[in-house]
Amino acid sequence: xxxxxxxxxxxxxxxxxxxxxxxxxxxxxxxxxxxxxxxxxxxxxxxxxxxxxxxxxxxxxxxxxxxxxxxxxxxxxxxxxxxxxxxxxxxxxxxxxxxxxxxxxxxxxxxxxxxxxxxxxxxxxxxxxxxxxxxxxxxxxxxxxxxxxxxxxxxxxxxxxxxxxxxxxxxxxxxxxxxxxxxxxxxxxxxxxxxxxxxxxxxxxxxxxxxxxxxxxxxxxxxxxxxxxxxxxxxxxxxxxx
Amino acid sequence: xxxxxxxxxxxxxxxxxxxxxxxxxxxxxxxxxxxxxxxxxxxxxxxxxxxxxxxxxxxxxxxxxxxxxxxxxxxxxxxxxxxxxxxxxxxxxxxxxxxxxxxxxxxxxxxxxxxxxxxxxxxxxxxxxxxxxxxxxxxxxxxxxxxxxxxxxxxxxxxxxxxxxxxxxxxxxxxxxxxxxxxxxxxxxxxxxxxxxxxxxxxxxxxxxxxxxxxxxxxxxxxxxxxxxxxxxxxxxxxxxx
DNA sequence: GTAAAATCTGCGGGATCCCGCAAGACAGAT
DNA sequence: ATCTGTCTTGCGGGATCCCGCAGATTTTAC
Numbered sequence: 103x104x105x106x107x108x109x110x111x112x113x114x115x116x117x118x119x120x121x122x123x124x125x126x127x128x129x130x131x132x133x134x135x136x137x138x139x140x141x142x143x144x145x146x147x148x149x150x151x152x153x154x155x156x157x158x159x160x161x162x163x164x165x166x167x168x169x170x171x172x173x174x175x176x177x178x179x180x181x182x183x184x185x186x187x188x189x190x191x192x193x194x195x196x197x198x199x200x201x202x203x204x205x206x207x208x209x210x211x212x213x214x215x216x217x218x219x220x221x222x223x224x225x226x227x228x229x230x231x232x233x234x235x236x237x238x239x240x241x242x243x244x245x246x247x248x249x250x251x252x253x254x255x256x257x258x259x260x261x262x263x264x265x266x267x268x269x270x271x272x273x274x275x276x277x278x279x280x281x282x283x284x285x286x287x288x289x290x291x292x293x294x295x296x297x298x299x300x301x302x303x304x305x306x307x308x309x310x311x312x313x314x315x316x317x318x319x320x321x322x323x324x325x326x327x328x329x330x331x332x333x334x335x336x337x338x339x340x341x342x343x344x
Numbered sequence: 345x346x347x348x349x350x351x352x353x354x355x356x357x358x359x360x361x362x363x364x365x366x367x368x369x370x371x372x373x374x375x376x377x378x379x380x381x382x383x384x385x386x387x388x389x390x391x392x393x394x395x396x397x398x399x400x401x402x403x404x405x406x407x408x409x410x411x412x413x414x415x416x417x418x419x420x421x422x423x424x425x426x427x428x429x430x431x432x433x434x435x436x437x438x439x440x441x442x443x444x445x446x447x448x449x450x451x452x453x454x455x456x457x458x459x460x461x462x463x464x465x466x467x468x469x470x471x472x473x474x475x476x477x478x479x480x481x482x483x484x485x486x487x488x489x490x491x492x493x494x495x496x497x498x499x500x501x502x503x504x505x506x507x508x509x510x511x512x513x514x515x516x517x518x519x520x521x522x523x524x525x526x527x528x529x530x531x532x533x534x535x536x537x538x539x540x541x542x543x544x545x546x547x548x549x550x551x552x553x554x555x556x557x558x559x560x561x562x563x564x565x566x567x568x569x570x571x572x573x574x575x576x577x578x579x580x581x582x583x584x585x586x
Numbered sequence: 587g588t589a590a591a592a593t594c595t596g597c598g599g600g601a602t603c604c605c606g607c608a609a610g611a612c613a614g615a616t
Numbered sequence: 617a618t619c620t621g622t623c624t625t626g627c628g629g630g631a632t633c634c635c636g637c638a639g640a641t642t643t644t645a646c
Contacts, residue, residue: 109543111427111452113355185353210353264554267603269540277625282604289604298511298581305511308632309604311552312506318570325567328560339540509633519595524634531634550602551634 104131104148105225108141108167109183114210118154118183125218126225133231138162144221145171150178152225157184157191163326165194181224182207183217187236188321189243193255193329196240206231250291250322257284259331262314262323273338285310292316346373346390347467350383350409351398351425356452360396360425367460368467380404389415394422394467399426401431405568407436418442423466424449425459429478430563431485435497436572438482448473492533492564499526501573504556504565515580527552534558 105122109115119132133148135141139162145153155173157164168180180203182195187209199205206224208217212233220231232240243249250258260270271281289295294312298305317323347364351357352439361374375390377383381404387395395413399406410422424437429451441447448466450459454475454555462473474482485491490499500511513523536554540547559565 113359117355173493214605235617250478261550261553262557264536264549264551264557265540266548269549279605279626280624286605294506298507306508307506307511308503308508308552309506310550311556314553314556315504315506315570315574318567319574321567325560328557332557332561521596521635522594526592527633528635 103129104133104150104152105129106133106135106141106144106148106153108135108138108151108153110136110159110161111156112136114156117186117301121214121217122154122221138167140166141167142170145167145178146174149175151175153178153340154221155180155182157182157195158326163329165191165198165326168195169198172198172200172203179204179224179228181205181231183210184208186321187233187239187324188323188324189239190321190324190327191233192236192239193243194327203293204228204230207233207236209235210232222233237331248291253284254288254291255322257281258313258317258323259327260287261285261310262317262328263331263335265335285313289313292320345371345467346375346394347371348375348377348383348386348390348392348395350377350380350395350401350406352378352401352403353398354378356398359398359446363456363459364463365398367463371456376391379404380409382411384412388416391417393417395420396463397422397424399424399437400568405571407433407440407568408572410437411440414440414442414445418445421446421466421470423447423462423473425452426450427452427499429475429481430474430566431481432480432563432569434478435485436569446470446472449475450577451475451477460530471555490533495526496530496533497564499523500530500555500559500565501569503527504554504559504570505573507577527555531555 103126105126107118107122108117109118115134115136115245118174119134122129122132133144134149135144137159141153141155141163144150150171153168155164155168164182164184168182171178171180182205184191184207192207195205195207204224207221208220212220216233223229223231256274257270260273265273267278267281267285270276271278289309292313294307294309294316296307298307315322345368347368349357349360349364351360357376357378359377364371364374375386375392377386379401383395383397384404386392395410397406397410406424406426409414410424413422419442425445426433426449434449436501437449446466448462450462450473454462458475463473465473498508498516499512502515507515508525509520509527512518513520516523531551534555536549536551536558538549540549556565
């Protein structure tokens with residue numbers, strides 16, 4: 103049995119190495135990669151079936167790497183090990199996990215025991231292990247009370263990228279007015295209509311920009327989500343023209 | 345001599361602890377805090393003169409903490425120890441460092457030796473130590489070729505927060521038109537005028553939102569900068585009304 | 587002290603955004 | 617079959633944004 107560790111922080115990497123050795127005595131080879139790019143390469147080269155993956159790496163983040171790895175081998179077992187339970191990450195992961203795949207999402211703040219247990223559950227028992235806190239975010243994100251639909255999320259990403267209404271319409275095959283309807287829903291849910299500087303008459307936010315700001319502060323989107331979205335956008339643009 | 349370590353990651357914290365012990369034998373007490381908030385408390389309580397501070401912590405980030413600490417004791421020596429050299433961080437630090445204060449900015453990817461050297465230089469010799477890479481960002485940020493003026497940066501923050509033109513004008517005591525002039529400069533520098541989807545006639549970005557997106561992707565602003573800016577905004581709003 | 591450069595400001599207008607209103611399309615429930 | 621709720625689309629209009637133009641004010645240079 104082999105395990106591949108993808109993690110850019112040397113300290114965390116060696117900690118993970120030890121944890122894997124301790125939790126999985128049946129493991130006879132531990133590979134290490136310091137970013138998503140070489141992680142992909144090693145996974146492909148060794149046909150890795152068991153991977154521990156950090157999110158938030160410089161060269162290529164964990165979600166990107168996991169996506170391409172899962173595209174090639176959907177039965178790969180991946181344990182995501184991250185500092186944060188940002189909704190952007192949680193959502194990003196749920197988007198790419200293949201049907202019936204075994205995966206896990208454990209926070210770095212978890213105890214050694216929890217990590218060990220997660221390693222065994224996922225790699226040996228093919229069981230999903232989602233951290234309690236992550237689970238909470240996931241629930242809230244999907245629950246339609248104060249949660250965001252897939253379409254709403256799409257449009258949020260689009261305005262965060264700086265697309266114009268017309269472009270969004272074209273991208274999703276919608277009319278201009280429909281896009282604006284969705285924007286209204288979004289503004290509603292993000293509670294962006296509050297006044298600012300109540301002192302004299304006019305005082306509102308620029309709804310569009312404010313929506314992005316609020317989404318960022320609520321961790322609904324973050325740098326890596328934006329990065330991915332930008333790549334998708336460029337791909338779409340290329341495919342459209344070429 | 346005492347040293348205070350403010351760092352939320354337990355692994356990094358203990359690594360730092362060891363590094364301090366090794367580099368500074370004359371140090372007889374090492375304090376630890378797991379976020380900016382308790383870091384502030386400990387610094388006040390112990391009148392700490394030597395601090396190693398992580399940026400990017402959950403409860404209260406390093407820049408916030410450093411700002412209040414320096415406000416109380418401007419001669420405190422602080423070594424910032426961060427994963428990234430984002431322009432947002434570099435700028436945030438330069439903004440708050442008091443006149444003539446000794447401080448440092450070292451990346452976590454630096455070697456043990458570099459860290460040790462930095463610790464001694466700052467704490468013993470009162471000398472500034474800025475990581476090579478950080479220095480580069482700092483230079484580029486200040487150089488007016490493709491660098492951003494203070495005012496341009498201010499206005500960038502404002503639109504990132506979702507303020508409307510009129511609000512920005514009011515905040516900076518400018519006319520509406522002047523604000524829009526600055527926005528134009530900003531759009532120019534952020535290279536936001538590029539077309540998108542050249543295939544058929546119309547294809548532009550929403551300049552305002554796109555500017556924020558580009559700034560985020562260039563690490564000109566990030567979550568913590570936005571958080572700080574939001575706090576400042578609320579403070580200003582409160583002071584304006586009360 | 588004067589010229590040059592940069593910045594601030596008002597005016598005006600085209601483009602975009604935000605949204606109320608209302609009619610059609612579609613799905614699921616009774 | 618009908619009804620209800622959600623989604624979509626068009627129209628129209630007020631608010632805002634983006635920006636060229638030109639005059640006024642401030643700063644900088646020599």
